[in-house]
Every structure is written in structure tokens, then in C-alpha cells.
Amino acid sequence: MKIKNICCIGAGYVGGPTMAVIAKQCPQIIITVVDINPERINAWNDKNLENLPVFEPSLAEIVNKTRGENLFFSTDIERAIDEAEMIFISVNTPTKTYGKGKGMAADLKYIELCARQIAKVAKQDKIIVEKSTLPVRTAEALKSILDNTGNGVNFQILSNPEFLAEGTAVQDLLNPDRVLIGGDVGSNDGNEAIDALVDIYANWVPKERILTTKVWSSELSKLTANAFLAQRVSSINSISELCEKTGADVNEVAKAIGMDSRIGPKFLNASVGFGGSCFQKDILNLVYIAKSYGLNEVADYWEQVILINEHQKNRFSNKIVSTLYNTVSGKKITFLGWAFKKDTNDTRESAAIKVANNLLNEQALISVYDPKVTEERIYADLDYLNSRSEEENRALLKVDNNPYEVCENAHAIAVLTEWDEFKTYNWQQIYDDMQKPAFIFDGRGILDMEYLKTIGFECYTIGKG
Ligand SMILES: NC(=O)c1ccc[n+]([C@@H]2O[C@H](COP(=O)([O-])OP(=O)(O)OC[C@H]3O[C@@H](n4cnc5c(N)ncnc54)[C@H](O)[C@@H]3O)[C@@H](O)[C@H]2O)c1
Numbered sequence: 001m002k003i004k005n006i007c008c009i010g011a012g013y014v015g016g017p018t019m020a021v022i023a024k025q026c027p028q029i030i031i032t033v034v035d036i037n038p039e040r041i042n043a044w045n046d047k048n049l050e051n052l053p054v055f056e057p058s059l060a061e062i063v064n065k066t067r068g069e070n071l072f073f074s075t076d077i078e079r080a081i082d083e084a085e086m087i088f089i090s091v092n093t094p095t096k097t098y099g100k101g102k103g104m105a106a107d108l109k110y111i112e113l114c115a116r117q118i119a120k121v122a123k124q125d126k127i128i129v130e131k132s133t134l135p136v137r138t139a140e141a142l143k144s145i146l147d148n149t150g151n152g153v154n155f156q157i158l159s160n161p162e163f164l165a166e167g168t169a170v171q172d173l174l175n176p177d178r179v180l181i182g183g184d185v186g187s188n189d190g191n192e193a194i195d196a197l198v199d200i201y202a203n204w205v206p207k208e209r210i211l212t213t214k215v216w217s218s219e220l221s222k223l224t225a226n227a228f229l230a231q232r233v234s235s236i237n238s239i240s241e242l243c244e245k246t247g248a249d250v251n252e253v254a255k256a257i258g259m260d261s262r263i264g265p266k267f268l269n270a271s272v273g274f275g276g277s278c279f280q281k282d283i284l285n286l287v288y289i290a291k292s293y294g295l296n297e298v299a300d301y302w303e304q305v306i307l308i309n310e311h312q313k314n315r316f317s318n319k320i321v322s323t324l325y326n327t328v329s330g331k332k333i334t335f336l337g338w339a340f341k342k343d344t345n346d347t348r349e350s351a352a353i354k355v356a357n358n359l360l361n362e363q364a365l366i367s368v369y370d371p372k373v374t375e376e377r378i379y380a381d382l383d384y385l386n387s388r389s390e391e392e393n394r395a396l397l398k399v400d401n402n403p404y405e406v407c408e409n410a411h412a413i414a415v416l417t418e419w420d421e422f423k424t425y426n427w428q429q430i431y432d433d434m435q436k437p438a439f440i441f442d443g444r445g446i447l448d449m450e451y452l453k454t455i456g457f458e459c460y461t462i463g464k465g
């Protein structure tokens with residue numbers, strides 16, 4: 001079966017870039033990305049490409065080329081569902097904030113709403129593709145809703161988890177390490193559905209990189225991949241603390257172990273802690289699933305990855321306070337970076353939020369500069385914590401869009417995101433305009449500390465004794 005019309009429900013960080021790349025690589029397929037949030041859809045349709053809701057290198061060029069040709073963004077969800085032969089579900093699956101599994105399990109209410117809407121509208125057979133990250137065996141629940149509430153049409157459910165990382169989304173989508181497709185491999189209809197999705201990816205992904213599995217393996221592989229990646233970050237971060245005590249250098253340790261081909265060099269950058277919308281949420285979900293099967297040792301093992309990450313963020317803010325003579329009350333501390341990593345405007349679970357909150361609890365005055373994150377977003381992140389009133393957050397934390405002004409009169413600078421531009425600043429000028437001693441805390445290990453010391457900065461880098 002050759003797919004000619006695709007609908008993607010959810011126009012977020014995954015739905016938008018993923019569909020833009022499929023549209024670019026498959027001009028023969030019409031793709032409509034729909035969302036319940038009209039502001040998001042308007043932003044995707046904005047003539048000014050600067051206003052797209054997701055910033056990713058090269059994304060605007062691809063949207064510019066495909067939008068209005070074979071890529072469409074719309075709020076008319078029913079129509080898009082009706083017209084599509086294949087529907088990707090790419091809605092958010094955040095950690096539950098209420099009820100059973102609160103703070104651990106994935107909240108599947110948005111997924112269920114999608115399933116019910118598809119069931120209501122669909123009048124012809126459809127292939128449903130889970131693009132969102134879901135707990136293992138969600139496909140079963142989806143199938144039950146679709147079959148029991150639908151109009152008697154046949155639904156095939158595939159799991160096709162997305163492995164793109166933000167900041168490199170377009171590159172990752174164009175050149176994925178692998179594409180994973182789980183389906184009902186035991187039935188003809190299941191295999192036909194799998195083949196239809198394989199055919200789409202085969203337009204640009206070499207066949208040997210398209211892996212087909214049972215649905216459950218595919219769903220669980222996504223959670224497992226994120227758990228392994230985050231585990232590497234927590235492992236090196238735990239060693240960073242030991243480096244600081246012993247005089248070892250975490251970069252040297254990372255290089256030395258990474259040259260072992262069994263370990264490999266990637267994902268060994270010590271940092272102020274991992275952020276992003278996925279790692280924490282997906283590991284908590286894995287822990288919850290393990291517990292729900294009574295596998296307490298398995299759950300405890302993975303939970304430790306999160307605990308080390310919390311510790312690393314707290315350790316960084318504690319270091320700032322202790323270095324600044326045990327008080328930051330009334331002192332200006334400048335944050336360079338707020339996004340959870342460079343080359344994205346996404347701030348979900350960014351380490352900067354937790355570090356800021358800790359320092360605000362100590363009555364610090366924080367000023368933030370990030371090249372891509374808006375003031376509105378930064379305040380929304382802080383307000384969401386409910387630690388203090390909105391007025392207090394605005395009084396204690398300021399946002400500045402000039403990197404030099406934001407550092408003026410600061411007692412300390414903290415680097416929270418590894419944006420490349422921070423490396424090329426005129427650090428002498430920044431030093432001259434700061435309070436003395438001028439402290440700098442590099443939470444990302446990107447600055448040339450030897451050079452900064454010659455200027456006169458008092459320097460701290462994570463993992464350097
Ligand atoms: N962000 C990433 O880098 C990434 C990578 C791989 C996988 N994932 C997974 O992909 C999924 C989506 O993540 P995201 O970052 O794109 O989330 P997001 O919050 O950016 O986007 C989700 C969108 O879905 C919309 N939505 C929710 N319910 C809807 C409904 N019933 N009908 C129509 N639209 C609806 C929301 O309005 C929102 O715009 C999650 O499961 C996530 O774990 C994310």
C-alpha cells in the first residue's frame with residue numbers, strides 16, 4: 001500500500017520537525033499537521049519564519065520549501081483525520097501531576113483523546129502510528145478504544161518512536177542511526193501496515209537502518225534508550241564530584257574511558273545536570289512500570305539516575321553560595337543560558353530553572369540572558385514551580401537581551417547552557433564591568449578557564465579539582 005495522505009496530531013517539537021522532514025523527502029505525500037492549540041498552528045503558518053514555534057537549525061528553510069506545497073498546518077483535526085490513510089500521534093505524554101502514579105507515570109489523557117477522536121471520525125481503514133513516547137503495552141489500550149468506539153473500520157497500530165535530539169532535530173531526522181517500527185508481525189494486515197511505513201522512510205533512510213520489531217519491543221526500546229543515555233550523563237556527573245575532591249579532571253577521565261571502544265566517547269560531557277522534556281519523564285515512567293510489576297530492584301536502579309541528576313543541580317547552586325562567602329542575598333548573579341541545551345528554544349526541565357530557584361530561595365538577584373529563550377518563557381518556567389508569587393519572581397529575576405549588559409555589576413556569572421557564542425565574548429570587557437572578585441561558574445565546561453584566570457576571574461568548572 002502506498003500512502004498518499006498523512007495526518008499528524010500534535011504540532012510540537014516532534015510533530016513539526018518530523019513532518020517537515022517527511023514532507024521534504026516525500027513530495028508525493030500530502031501531510032497535514034493538526035493541533036488543538038490554535039496559537040501554535042498560527043505560528044507554524046506565520047509568514048515570518050522567525051516566529052515558528054520551534055527553533056531548530058535548518059528547520060525554517062525546510063518549512064519554507066514545503067509549507068503550502070505538501071505540508072499543511074491546521075486546527076481542523078476531524079477533516080485531517082478523515083482524509084488520511086495514516087495518522088501519526090505525536091501529542092505530549094507528560095508525567096502525571098495527579099492521582100495514581102502522580103509524579104511518576106506518563107499521563108495518557110491526551111493520547112486517549114486522540115484515539116477517541118480518530119474512532120469517532122474514521123470511516124475507512126487507517127494505520128495509526130504511535131510517535132509519542134509511550135509506556136510499554138499502550139498500543140493494546142489504543143486498539144481497545146479504537147475497536148470499541150469506532151465505526152467498525154479496521155485500525156492497525158504501529159509503534160514508531162522518535163529518537164531525534166533537540167538542537168540537531170533536522171540532522172537526526174535526515175540521517176537517523178535507525179528507524180524503529182513495531183507492529184503486529186504475526187498478521188498479514190500488521191505486516192502490510194509495517195511495510196507501508198517502511199516504504200515512507202525508505203525514501204531516504206537506507207533499508208538496513210529500518211528495524212522492524214514486535215510492538216512491545218519497540219515501545220520499551222524507546223524508554224530504554226533514554227534511560228541508557230541519561231545514565232551515562234549521571235554516571236559522568238557522579239564522577240565529576242569525585243574529580244573535584246581528588247584533583248582529577250573529569251574531561252581527562254571522560255576522554256580516557258571514551259577511547260575504550262566498548263564505552264565510546266559520546267554523551268560523557270559532565271554538566272550541571274541533564275534537562276529536556278524526555279529523560280526525566282521517561283525514566284520516571286520506566287521506574288513506575290518496573291514497580292507496577294513488583295520489580296523493585298530494577299526500579300531502584302534506574303531511579304538513581306534521576307537522584308544523581310537532582311544532586312548535580314543542587315551541588316552547583318550550593319557551590320555558588322559557598323564560594324560567594326556563604327551568602328548570595330542581594331547579590332547579582334548572571335545566568336548565561338536558560339535553554340536545556342544549545343541550539344534550541346526549549347526550556348523544559350532545564351537545569352537553569354532548578355538552579356535559579358535554589359538561588360532565589362537564598363535571596364539572590366538573578367539576571368538571565370539566553371539567545372533564543374523569551375522573557376515570557378523564563379517567567380512561566382519559574383511561576384510553574386509555585387515557589388513564590390509572580391510579582392516576587394519578576395522583582396528578583398530580570399531578563400536582558402544584551403550579553404554584556406546582563407553581566408554588568410554582577411558578583412558572579414553562571415554558565416547554564418553551552419551556547420557557542422559564549423566562548424567568543426570579550427571576557428576582558430565583561431570582567432572590567434563586574435564586581436570584584438569576579439566569579440565565574442561554568443556548568444558546561446565550555447570556557448577557557450586558563451585564559452579567564454589570566455584576566456583575573458575566580459573560576460569554577462564542574463569536575464575540575
Ligand atoms: N521533544 C523531543 O525532543 C522528543 C523526542 C522524541 C520523542 N518525544 C516524544 O514525543 C511526544 C511529543 O513531544 P513534544 O516535545 O513534541 O511535545 P509538545 O508539547 O511540544 O507537543 C505536543 C502537541 O500536542 C498537542 N496536543 C495535545 N493533545 C492534543 C489533541 N488531543 N489533539 C491535537 N493536539 C493535541 C499540544 O497542543 C502540543 O502542541 C512526547 O511523547 C515526547 O515524549 C519528544
Ligand SMILES: O=c1ccn([C@@H]2O[C@H](COP(=O)(O)OP(=O)(O)O[C@H]3O[C@H](CO)[C@@H](O)[C@H](O)[C@H]3O)[C@@H](O)[C@H]2O)c(=O)[nH]1
Nearest residue numbers: 162163164165166233267268269271274275276278340341
Ligand atoms: O554528554 C552529555 C550529553 C547530554 N547532556 C545533557 O542531557 C540533556 C539531554 O540532551 P540530548 O539527549 O542531547 O537532548 P534531547 O533533545 O533531550 O534528546 C534526548 O531525548 C529525546 C526525547 O526522547 C530522544 O529522542 C533523544 O534520542 C535523546 O537524546 C541536555 O540537558 C544535555 O545538556 C549532558 O549533560 N552531557
